[in-house]
Amino acid sequence: MLAANVLLDPIVAFLSVVLHSLTAVTHNFGWSLVVLAVLVKLVFWPLNTMQFRSIARMQALQPQIKALQAKYKGEPQKLQQEQMALYREQNVNPFASCLPLLLQLPILWSLYYAIYANRAEFAKTSWAWIGSPLSHATAGKLLATSLQQPDYLLLALYVVSMYFSVRFSSPAVDPQQAQQQKIMAFISPVMIAFIGRFWPSALILYWLTFNVLTMAQQFYLMRGTRPAPAAADPQLPDLPAGAARDGAASRKGVASGSVPGGNGSSRRQRRRKGSRR
Numbered sequence: 593m594l595a596a597n598v599l600l601d602p603i604v605a606f607l608s609v610v611l612h613s614l615t616a617v618t619h620n621f622g623w624s625l626v627v628l629a630v631l632v633k634l635v636f637w638p639l640n641t642m643q644f645r646s647i648a649r650m651q652a653l654q655p656q657i658k659a660l661q662a663k664y665k666g667e668p669q670k671l672q673q674e675q676m677a678l679y680r681e682q683n684v685n686p687f688a689s690c691l692p693l694l695l696q697l698p699i700l701w702s703l704y705y706a707i708y709a710n711r712a713e714f715a716k717t718s719w720a721w722i723g724s725p726l727s728h729a730t731a732g733k734l735l736a737t738s739l740q741q742p743d744y745l746l747l748a749l750y751v752v753s754m755y756f757s758v759r760f761s762s763p764a765v766d767p768q769q770a771q772q773q774k775i776m777a778f779i780s781p782v783m784i785a786f787i788g789r790f791w792p793s794a795l796i797l798y799w800l801t802f803n804v805l806t807m808a809q810q811f812y813l814m815r816g817t818r819p820a821p822a823a824a825d826p827q828l829p830d831l832p833a834g835a836a837r838d839g840a841a842s843r844k845g846v847a848s849g850s851v852p853g854g855n856g857s858s859r860r861q862r863r864r865k866g867s868r869r
Contacts, residue, residue, distance in 0.1 A: 603702035622719025629801035639692040644813045646688035715740040736793045743793035750800040751781040
C-alpha cells in the first residue's frame with residue numbers, strides 16, 4: 593500500500609488541486625465531485641467507446657466461438673489458434689474492453705486518497721440531503737451528516753445504477769449469455785453494497801455520477817446494436833437470386849403438401865381419369 597501511495601502521489605496531488613479549483617467556482621465539494629466525474633468521463637469517452645464496441649463485437653462472435661469450441665473440443669492449443677485467427681479476421685481485440693478499466697482504477701484510488709487528505713473540508717460539507725436536518729435526525733445512522741461519512745441512501749442509488757449498468761450493458765446473443773448477465777447484475781451490486789458501506793459518501797457521489805454517465809454512453813452507443821445474423825455455411829455454394837426464389841417456392845410447396853407446378857400436374861391427372869372413364 594505504501595508503494596502504491598508513492599506511485600499515486602502525483603495523481604492525488606493533481607486531483608486535490610482540481611477539487612479546490614472547482615470548489616472555488618461551485619462553492620461546494622459535492623458539486624465539484626459531480627463536475628469532476630463529468631470531466632473524467634469526457635476524457636475517457638473515446639476509450640469507453642472503444643470498450644463498448646469491443647464488447648458488442650465479442651458478443652456478436654459468440655456463436656462462431658462456440659462452434660469452434662465444439663469442433664476443437666479436447667484440443668486447447670488448436671482452439672486458441674483458431675480463436676485468435678477469428679479475432680484477426682474480424683478485427684476484434686479481446687483485451688480492448690479491459691484497457692479503459694485499468695486506466696480508470698488509478699484515478700479512483702487516487703480520488704479516495706484525495707478525499708482522505710482533505711477529510712477536514714469534506715467533514716464540513718453538505719450536499720442535497722447529506723448534512724440536512726433530516727440526516728441529523730437519524731444521527732448519521734442512515735443518512736450522512738457530511739460527505740466524509742457513509743450514506744446508505746446514496747449507496748443504494750449507486751447499487752441500483754450498477755445493477756442496470758451490468759444488466760443492460762450489452763445485448764446478449766443467446767440464453768446462456770443472458771443468464772450470465774442476470775447473475776452478474778445481482779452479484780456485483782451485492783458485493784459493492786457490502787464493501788461500500790464503509791466508504792465516505794463523497795466517493796460514492798463521484799462513482800454514482802460517473803456510472804450514470806457511463807450508462808448514458810452505453811445506451812447511446814449500443815441503442816442500434818442487434819445480435820449478428822448466423823453466418824452462412826461455407827460448404828454450401830451461393831445460389832443466384834432466381835434459384836433462391838425457386839428453392840423458397842419449392843419449400844413452400846412441400847410444406848403445403850404439394851410440389852412445384854402442382855396445379856398443372858393435378859389438371860393432367862384429372863384429364864387422364866376423365867379419359868379412362
